[in-house]
Amino acid sequence: MIVQVKIQEQCFLKDPDSSELGQNIIANSISLIDEVGFEAFTFKKLAQRIESTEASVYRYFENKHKLLIYLVSWYWNWLDYRLTFAMHNISSPKRRLEIFVEHITQPVKVDPTFGHIDEVALHRIVISESSKVYLTKEVDADNEDGYFISFQKLVKELSMIVRELNPKYKFPSALISTVIESAHFQRFFSTHLCALTESDSESSLEKFLKHMLFSTISSTK
Amino acid sequence: MIVQVKIQEQCFLKDPDSSELGQNIIANSISLIDEVGFEAFTFKKLAQRIESTEASVYRYFENKHKLLIYLVSWYWNWLDYRLTFAMHNISSPKRRLEIFVEHITQPVKVDPTFGHIDEVALHRIVISESSKVYLTKEVDADNEDGYFISFQKLVKELSMIVRELNPKYKFPSALISTVIESAHFQRFFSTHLCALTESDSESSLEKFLKHMLFSTISSTK
DNA sequence: TAAAGTATGATAGTATTACTATTATAAAAA
DNA sequence: TTTTTATAATAGTAATACTATCATACTTTA
Numbered sequence: 296m297i298v299q300v301k302i303q304e305q306c307f308l309k310d311p312d313s314s315e316l317g318q319n320i321i322a323n324s325i326s327l328i329d330e331v332g333f334e335a336f337t338f339k340k341l342a343q344r345i346e347s348t349e350a351s352v353y354r355y356f357e358n359k360h361k362l363l364i365y366l367v368s369w370y371w372n373w374l375d376y377r378l379t380f381a382m383h384n385i386s387s388p389k390r391r392l393e394i395f396v397e398h399i400t401q402p403v404k405v406d407p408t409f410g411h412i413d414e415v416a417l418h419r420i421v422i423s424e425s426s427k428v429y430l431t432k433e434v435d436a437d438n439e440d441g442y443f444i445s446f447q448k449l450v451k452e453l454s455m456i457v458r459e460l461n462p463k464y465k466f467p468s469a470l471i472s473t474v475i476e477s478a479h480f481q482r483f484f485s486t487h488l489c490a491l492t493e494s495d496s497e498s499s500l501e502k503f504l505k506h507m508l509f510s511t512i513s514s515t516k
Numbered sequence: 517m518i519v520q521v522k523i524q525e526q527c528f529l530k531d532p533d534s535s536e537l538g539q540n541i542i543a544n545s546i547s548l549i550d551e552v553g554f555e556a557f558t559f560k561k562l563a564q565r566i567e568s569t570e571a572s573v574y575r576y577f578e579n580k581h582k583l584l585i586y587l588v589s590w591y592w593n594w595l596d597y598r599l600t601f602a603m604h605n606i607s608s609p610k611r612r613l614e615i616f617v618e619h620i621t622q623p624v625k626v627d628p629t630f631g632h633i634d635e636v637a638l639h640r641i642v643i644s645e646s647s648k649v650y651l652t653k654e655v656d657a658d659n660e661d662g663y664f665i666s667f668q669k670l671v672k673e674l675s676m677i678v679r680e681l682n683p684k685y686k687f688p689s690a691l692i693s694t695v696i697e698s699a700h701f702q703r704f705f706s707t708h709l710c711a712l713t714e715s716d717s718e719s720s721l722e723k724f725l726k727h728m729l730f731s732t733i734s735s736t737k
Numbered sequence: 738t739a740a741a742g743t744a745t746g747a748t749a750g751t752a753t754t755a756c757t758a759t760t761a762t763a764a765a766a767a
Numbered sequence: 768t769t770t771t772t773a774t775a776a777t778a779g780t781a782a783t784a785c786t787a788t789c790a791t792a793c794t795t796t797a
Contacts, residue, residue, distance in 0.1 A: 309773095314773080316773085316774075331653065332652060332653035334652065334653075335653065337753085337754065337755080338754090338755080338756085339753085339754075339755090347774075347775075348774080348775055348776070348777090349755090349756085350756095350757085350758090350774085350775080350776085350777090351773085351774055351775070353755095353756075353757085354773080354774085358755075358756080359755090423651050424651070426647055426651070426701070427648070427651070429704075429708070429709060430644050430645070430647070430648070430704070431553060431555065432552065432553035432555075432556065434708045434709070435708055438708060438709055443709060446712070447709070447711045447712060450711070450712050451711065465714060465723075465724075466713070466714045466715065466720075466724045466727075467714070468711070468712055468713055468714055469702055469705075469712075469713040469714050469715050469724050470724075470728065472701075472702070472705065472712045472713060473694070473698045473702065473728070476697065476698070476701055477694045477697070477698070480647070480693075480697055481690055481693070481694065483650075483651070484690075484693065487650070487655045487656055487659060488650060488655070488659055488664060488668070490668045490671070490672065490689070491667070491668060491671050491689055491690075491693045492687070492689055492690040492693060493686060493687045493688070493689055493690050494687065494690050499687075502686075503686075503687045503690050503691075506687075506732065506735065507691070507694070507728065507732045509735075510731045510732045510734075510735030511727065511728045511731045511732060513731075513735075514727065514730075514731030514734075514735065530744095535744080535745095537744085537745075558782085558783065558784080559783095559784080559785085560782090560783075560784090568745075568746075569745080569746055569747070569748090570784090570785085571745085571746080571747085571748090571785095571786085571787090572744085572745055572746070574784095574785075574786085575744080575745080579784075579785080580784090
């Protein structure tokens with residue numbers, strides 16, 4: 296059986312999954328962005344690393360921003376796929392939301408299903424770079440082109456579970472998107488700006504987010 | 517009486533508040549970043565707008581990243597100053613936290629105390645660009661140089677109020693930093709990615725955040 | 738009041754980035 | 768076998784992110 300994480304076609308010029316060079320581009324852009332950060336990442340450096348040329352990379356992606364959108368979308372689709380799996384046959388909405396928080400707070404493990412993707416490095420990229428995909432002046436155009444549907448789909452699915460748990464709660468999507476973003480920057484803060492958080496480990500972050508999530512959902516006041 | 521928002525000296529080469537050119541740099545970098553976004557903002561374009569030269573701008577700021585740190589720090593100091601004022605003589609910690617949420621959710625008004633600063637535009641910049649000041653590979657070095665103390669001070673002060681309200685709650689700083697960041701991207705989502713939030717106005721954002729904040733603080737479970 | 742210091746402007750120059758275009762060549766498909 | 772396609776090699780452009788030098792005007796201070 297083939298499991299593939301499909302990414303909306305608009306964000307690449309040629310499907311990187313369709314060739315060795317393409318998979319090389321993905322694998323090495325993950326390691327390079329992880330090492331030097333998105334600002335210092337260039338197609339030229341990437342081309343040097345894979346012993347190819349800038350022009351060849353440009354045949355797959357219009358620019359590095361589209362490549363980042365691809366990587367982040369891949370991550371959301373992969374998380375969605377793992378969540379679907381983990382929540383399967385679990386009837387309790389509370390338990391399903393717990394599984395969700397556990398998945399976004401616990402350390403990511405490399406998934407051998409996707410050989411060329413280093414999910415651990417990709418997760419670090421998602422933590423520090425994912426908000427840059429939408430925090431731009433092109434956000435409206437990019438959104439119209441459907442670049443953010445992976446994230447939107449995930450938030451929608453999870454907000455439905457919140458609704459199951461408390462149909463009267465008014466802000467399920469806002470709460471889910473807050474929990475997801477919070478998981479990222481609280482993790483970032485605990486590593487780099489520890490004055491901004493008490494969370495110093497995966498398990499304390501999990502506690503913080505579960506408590507916030509369930510207190511908010513169940514509070515009627 | 518002179519009210520001045522003081523910014524830590526490390527982030528500029530020459531205090532922009534000390535000269536007309538400096539104030540011009542600040543005023544016009546706010547309007548230019550607001551218009552074109554931080555990525556497309558350059559010192560060359562700024563110099564053209566103020567009819568000066570790139571070299572002159574470089575005499576005030578090492579690079580555009582340091583300038584952004586300056587602007588964002590200015591905003592946090594200004595918010596801190598307004599909060600101190602608004603919370604003065606209010607003994608109830610709950611009411612003080614309500615005032616805090618109202619300040620970060622309600623529309624910003626231009627403050628005539630600071631002639632050359634357009635606080636409304638600056639607030640838009642803070643919403644879409646402020647996280648970029650720390651989401652870099654240089655975050656640890658920048659933090660050691662004290663570039664983030666304005667934000668850290670604000671979070672610390674507010675977390676003390678959370679502690680007053682519930683001394684047993686384990687994550688006051690994490691909660692406050694989450695509420696502040698959430699105020700930003702929920703606002704951004706409601707304008708650009710409305711599928712990610714139910715909040716469609718300042719007042720609904722205020723409701724969402726107040727409910728989340730106080731449910732979390734008071735929930736004992 | 739003259740000399741010295743300081744701030745800005747004008748101009749030039751460099752390395753890097755973010756691309757686009759052209760041609761050659763090797764491998765795969767028809 | 769011809770044609771198509773993918774990639775490599777190379778070159779080139781405009782913009783970015785600076786650094787350096789020098790002239791000049793305006794302020795201090797001796």
